[in-house]
Amino acid sequence: MRRFSVFAILVISAMKCLGQQEKVRFAWEGGAALDYQVGKYWTFNSSVWKRSIWSTSDFGNDKSLNGNLAFLEVNQFVTQSINRTKLSVGYKYRWVDPRSGSKAFEHRLTQQMAHTHFEDIIRLVSRIRIEQRIRDTSFAHRYRYRFSIDFPLSGENIDPGECYMVGTNEILFEAVNDEQDTWENRSSINLGYLISSNQKLELSFTYRLEDLNIETNGILFINTGYFISLK
Amino acid sequence: MISPSVICFSVQESFLEIMLTHNLCEWTSADICFMNKPVQIASKVIMILLVSGPIVLMAQENKTERETRIKKSDTPLEILNVLEPYLKESTRIKYYKEIDGDHRSFEVKFKWKSKRYSIEFLEDVRLEDIEVTIPFETIDQGSKEQILLKLQTYDRYKVRKTQKQYSSDQSSAAETISKAMRGNNEITIRYEIVLDTKSKGVWSTTEMTFDQSGQFLFEKQVIKRSEDHILY
Numbered sequence: 001m002r003r004f005s006v007f008a009i010l011v012i013s014a015m016k017c018l019g020q021q022e023k024v025r026f027a028w029e030g031g032a033a034l035d036y037q038v039g040k041y042w043t044f045n046s047s048v049w050k051r052s053i054w055s056t057s058d059f060g061n062d063k064s065l066n067g068n069l070a071f072l073e074v075n076q077f078v079t080q081s082i083n084r085t086k087l088s089v090g091y092k093y094r095w096v097d098p099r100s101g102s103k104a105f106e107h108r109l110t111q112q113m114a115h116t117h118f119e120d121i122i123r124l125v126s127r128i129r130i131e132q133r134i135r136d137t138s139f140a141h142r143y144r145y146r147f148s149i150d151f152p153l154s155g156e157n158i159d160p161g162e163c164y165m166v167g168t169n170e171i172l173f174e175a176v177n178d179e180q181d182t183w184e185n186r187s188s189i190n191l192g193y194l195i196s197s198n199q200k201l202e203l204s205f206t207y208r209l210e211d212l213n214i215e216t217n218g219i220l221f222i223n224t225g226y227f228i229s230l231k
Numbered sequence: 232m233i234s235p236s237v238i239c240f241s242v243q244e245s246f247l248e249i250m251l252t253h254n255l256c257e258w259t260s261a262d263i264c265f266m267n268k269p270v271q272i273a274s275k276v277i278m279i280l281l282v283s284g285p286i287v288l289m290a291q292e293n294k295t296e297r298e299t300r301i302k303k304s305d306t307p308l309e310i311l312n313v314l315e316p317y318l319k320e321s322t323r324i325k326y327y328k329e330i331d332g333d334h335r336s337f338e339v340k341f342k343w344k345s346k347r348y349s350i351e352f353l354e355d356v357r358l359e360d361i362e363v364t365i366p367f368e369t370i371d372q373g374s375k376e377q378i379l380l381k382l383q384t385y386d387r388y389k390v391r392k393t394q395k396q397y398s399s400d401q402s403s404a405a406e407t408i409s410k411a412m413r414g415n416n417e418i419t420i421r422y423e424i425v426l427d428t429k430s431k432g433v434w435s436t437t438e439m440t441f442d443q444s445g446q447f448l449f450e451k452q453v454i455k456r457s458e459d460h461i462l463y
Contacts, residue, residue, distance in 0.1 A: 035459045040433045045463055077463055083389070083427055083434045086462060114462050119391075125461045148461045155298040155327060158456055166460055192460065202460060229457055 024065065025055040026220040033075075036230040043231065045077040071096045077110070084116040096135075107134040122151040139177050146170035146186075158194050166190035166204070183212040190223075198229045298329045298338070309356045310337055313404050317343050317412060343412070349394075350408065358404035361397040361411040362423065370395075370422060370445075377445025378422065387429040391436070396421040419443070425453060 031049030038044055051070045056063050077090035089111050096104035112129040124147070131142040150166040152158040172184040190204035206221040303311070306326045311318070318324055321341035329336045335354040340347070347364040367390045370378065382388050397411035398419040410418050420443040427436050436453040 033459060033463070035457075040431075045459055047463070075463070079462065081434060083429065086458070088462065090463075112462075119456075123456065123461070127462070150456075150461060155300050157298060159297045161297075168461075190460065197454075200457070227457075227459060229459070 023056050025053070026222060027051055027053050027070070028067070029221060029223045030225070032226045032228070034228050034230065041080055043079040043081070045075070045079070047075045049073050049075070049225075069097070069099050071106075072098055073106075084119070086114045088112045088114070104136050106136075108132070109134075121156045122149055124149055138179070141175045142172060143174075144170055144172045160194050160196045162194055164192045164194070166192065180214060182210070182214060185209045185212060188221075188223075200227045201225070202227065297331075298327050301326050301328050301337075306337055306339065307352075307356050310339065310352050313358075313408065314339055314350065317341070317348075317408070320344070321348075323347075348412075352404075358399040358407055360399065361408060362394045363397075363411070365393055365395050367393040367424070374422070374441070374443065374445035378424070378441050378447075381439070381441075381447045382426070382428075385428040385430050386432075389427045390424060391427060392425040394423040396423055396440075416443070421448070 029049055029051045031047055033045060033047035035043065035045045050072045052067045053070050054065055054067045056065055071094045073092055073094040075090060075092045077088050079086050079088040090109070092106070092108040092110070094106035094108070096102060096106055109132045110129060111131075112127060114125055114127040117124045117126065127144075127146040127148070129142075129144040129146070131140075131144070133140040133142060146168055147170075148166060148168040150164060153163040153165055155162070158164045166188075167190070168186075168188045170186040172186065173181065174184070175181045186206055186208045188204050188206035190202055192200050192202045194200045202223070202225045204221075204223040204225075206223065208219050208221060210217045210219065303324075303326055305328070318339075318341060321343045324339070324341040327338040327340070329338055329351075336359060337352045337354070337356070338349060339352075340349045342348070349362040351359040351362075353359050367375075370393070382390075397407070398421070399407050400418045402410075407418060422441045422443075422445070423438060424441070425436065425438050427434055436455055437450050438453050439450040440448045442448055
């Protein structure tokens with residue numbers, strides 16, 4: 001209960017900060033993912049996500065909140081486990097700004113390694129990810145390191161009907177052709193609910209500090225997801 | 232039971248309706264139709280998965296063990312009384328209630344004199360067992376050799392956690408606990424070892440139980456916590 005209160009306080013604080021700003025701007029990502037095993041060695045993860053950017057109007061006293069669909073994407077990952085180390089490769093396709101009829105797209109290739117340092121009631125995990133982002137207008141190399149901690153909110157295990165919490169921090173370096181390299185930091189706090197042993201819902205809040213080395217911009221992401229595991 | 236997929240789609244539908252009715256977004260019905268086009272196939276697949284998923288998954292549900300943290304005041308007084316001499320000198324005291332099918336029990340976990348203890352009582356407050364976490368290397372030499380013989384049948388292994396388990400004997404709960412806390416080996420002892428094992432190229436996590444002399448008794452697979460939220 002005490003751990004859940006910490007989450008609630010952080011969420012309320014984030015919402016208050018957002019409400020105090022003259023111009024409210026946040027992103028909402030929603031989607032679903034399916035995790036499944038093929039053979040003894042391979043785990044697959046398929047997901048569909050969308051992102052919409054929400055902001056208050058800039059015109060006069062009109063303070064209405066407007067949402068714009070930024071993209072729709074499909075992801076496919078394949079992972080091999082070597083005890084506590086997981087090696088994955090992935091592919092992502094994004095339809096950028098599909099509402100406008102734009103032909104903009106993005107392909108993304110991912111190679112990653114995740115390692116569990118410690119696993120008891122709490123679990124500590126590091127993830128190193130390398131990405132090649134191919135857009136219709138640019139090509140970028142991205143290097144990311146994320147540290148995660150997760151733990152149950154009740155007891156020592158996560159049983160159906162119980163909640164869990166995940167906290168992460170990620171540093172991202174991006175090198176784009178003909179543009180200045182950029183650094184980014186992403187911190188998130190995530191509340192999960194295990195519906196049954198194979199299904200869960202997650203609500204998370206991520207704060208991104210973009211372009212740390214140029215002119216830093218902050219944006220809040222609210223993520224909601226539904227996850228199914230067939231393993 | 233209401234399927235979670237039905238809830239998800241109802242929420243989505245209501246959300247879009249509110250957005251349009253209250254003019255909270257610039258989308259028009261035509262926009263919504265357009266947005267649906269690229270994901271039409273994907274949506275259908277997800278819909279089938281969401282609708283059929285819970286049915287299939289509910290059929291697979293067979294693990295009934297559930298451990299819930301409870302308050303000290305919800306723990307029977309008899310248990311608190313028998314543990315009182317140790318709890319007043321302990322840290323990290325936690326109280327749990329465990330339900331495993333028809334088996335219901337109370338469990339108290341604490342750290343006493345730098346060691347982690349877990350003492351389990353049946354619902355009628357009879358003592359069930361006492362577990363203390365120990366380093367694998369401290370197991371008696373003879374028993375350890377026997378245990379290693381079993382572990383060496385795997386391609387590779389890594390010990391994650393070792394617990395010495397004292398079972399309740401004929402004496403009173405207070406007496407049995409006292410013997411166990413003193414490390415008295417006169418009462419029945421078992422070793423519970425959680426380890427990662429590699430066999431035929433596949434790693435898995437297993438909990439193995441050995442008797443006092445290190446003879447293998449039984450094992451069970453440890454159901455690992457889901458990893459997708461920390462991987463992707």
